[in-house]
Amino acid sequence: MTIGAFTIGEAARVSGVKVPTIRYYESIGLLPSPPRTEGGRRAYGDADLSRLAFIRHARELGFEIEAIRALLQLQDEPAQSCAAADAIARHRLEEVERRIASLTALKVELERMVEGCSHGRVDRCRVIETLADHSRCGHDHGGNESAVPRN
Amino acid sequence: MTIGAFTIGEAARVSGVKVPTIRYYESIGLLPSPPRTEGGRRAYGDADLSRLAFIRHARELGFEIEAIRALLQLQDEPAQSCAAADAIARHRLEEVERRIASLTALKVELERMVEGCSHGRVDRCRVIETLADHSRCGHDHGGNESAVPRN
DNA sequence: CTTGCTCCTCTAGTCGCTAGAGGAATTAGG
DNA sequence: CCTAATTCCTCTAGCGACTAGAGGAGCAAG
Structure with a gap:
């Protein structure tokens, strides 16, 4: 399912989230650690970009990080109640x-x-x-x- | 002019500003360092309480500390322009x-x-x-x- | 004289990033 | 193939306006 492979800079441009902020989200476990290239660089897939977009939108709406964490977890288990x-x-x-x-x-x-x-x-x-x-x-x-x- | 002598706890009760916050305001130079008692405790006068009330009200209105600093300075020089x-x-x-x-x-x-x-x-x-x-x-x-x- | 309260200083943590240092890897141009 | 510019890496520290807690000293009442 993970087709594209984006650098962190590309992910930042596409999502509108700044590069250091993406790394920050990874550091607090909001965004999963992506695989790395040989040179040690993060390689993001489409699913990561969707997750980033979700996070960004939620932040724009003023949801706190912990609330977003909960919402992402709900998204990951689609059979749960709304x-x-x-x-x-x-x-x-x-x-x-x-x-x-x-x-x-x-x-x-x-x-x-x-x-x-x-x-x-x-x-x-x-x-x-x-x-x-x-x-x-x-x-x-x-x-x-x-x-x-x-x- | 400085009549009363209040402990920091009394100042907190009167002004509605918490004790550690009062100390914090002193540490950043927003509130002058009051004289101390023999035992080393802060002794506030009426002017200090007024200043604290001013600060509190301004904070309630959402003014930033630096803005409040400027407003207090203006208050201290009453001949200046409004x-x-x-x-x-x-x-x-x-x-x-x-x-x-x-x-x-x-x-x-x-x-x-x-x-x-x-x-x-x-x-x-x-x-x-x-x-x-x-x-x-x-x-x-x-x-x-x-x-x-x-x- | 002890109990319990208030006070003291100091450091570190909160939230959600942002800035900067110092260095490695990649990419574009010559 | 070499260089220069760009992007990336990790790490630490800083923002604003407090808040929390440690560890200790003073002070008033019983």
Whole structure:
């Protein structure tokens, strides 16, 4: 089934994943170690390219490496139930929704800050004032979640 | 002007910033090194607590440490123009807007994925299929930006 | 005077890469 | 056939903004 034989550079060009990132994925066991040429270079087959494309797409959608690992494992066992994959995707969707809500709240507050700026001296700057005195803003964001999630 | 004298634990409770994080802020020069008690413990004053509150609020709004450093410096020199603070805040606002747009696009695609899931076997799972075959989705997100920004 | 809490410093780990050093192999051109 | 450019190899270290844990010292209450 493995027809083509691609160098890592070709794999990078085709998949859009950078060369060091491909090696990184191999190092963490996300991508299998491909066979090597006589000179010691990685030789990828079509299946590897598909896997790389899968990974890339999943990363673009913000799935974490561990989630992608789980999804790849599900893909490798096609007789299993869809439920696990569904749950992973739903979980990611909920994260995205929460993140959008949180960022929208931030946006409102930031807009209030910059709109209120009188462009005068710093000692009357709305931006600085708002940051210094939390009570001057719609103080909902200071809940108990950590401040700045990664995605 | 420095009236109260707070331990690092009290400062953490009042500001909502964790103890190790306060020490971290000191180590990177964001928070000045406070005087110590005889026993070698940090003794914070009111000004330090205000500064911590400022930092916390700015972090909640997603400002990077370097941006906060700049904003604090502006606060310390009240005669300066407001323009710099305004620019920093506007820049952050633009980032947030871009991020919301990008996440909204992700949300649409994730919704399509989970809605199309027939809850059957993995070999007909829409989630896995979509990830494997990029052309099956509204393939706009694979532009040239890096996949998952930090905030 | 002991118990338990807070505090101290220091190092290392998190995540998902990215950058760079130093060297070997391949490919294109002369 | 030789050289130069390109690609590849491994390895270590760095990014941002913390977080976790080791190992030890101070301090307040009973």
